[in-house]
Amino acid sequence: MAYQCEPDKGSPPDKILSSSDPAESKVQTPGTTKEESEENGYHLYIRNLVNGSTDTIPFVTSYIFAAEEEVLMCATTGDGKELSPGIIIIDLHSGRHERIYSKDDAYSQLALSDKGERAAFLVSAEDKKDKTGNNWSLCYCDGSGEASVVAGRGSRRTSLAIKTSE
Secondary structure (H helix, E strand, O other): OEEEOOOOOOOOOOOEOOOOOOOOOOOEOOOOOOOOEOOOEEEEEEEOOOOOOEEEEEEEEEEEEOOOOOEEEEEEOOOOOOOOOEEEEEEOOOOEEEEEEOOOOEEEEEEEOOOOOOEEEEEEOOOOOOOOOOOOEEEEEOOOOOOEEEEOOOOOOOOOOOOOOO
């Protein structure tokens, strides 16, 4: 299960624990990190209902689950310290996090194949607030490393053959 909550407007931000195990937790105190907001993203809590553990990914702007496998993909603006901005794919069964794109850009339209093996998303490096312009590029990851731009502004119109059978 994964969820996000907006922080209370009237109270100071809570301390953020990045793991359910207190020995492994990294505590960030209020005032030392950026604020949660629509632009910066909100913390994504990933709760394992079998063992009761919770993983926290800070400043997530969007996320999506694979339809048939325990895989989650999310876009984060990073925490300004240990977590850099980008796109992360998480194998929920093993807990492994794989960064497939690392840039401080705006992300939109996250998509995963049914089994979570392939991913696609839109990225814009120009203006994070302008989500209406023609400045978006399509990125694709075939599961064998990092995502790359396959079509962008000024790209020639060509057909992109993507194997759809799994």
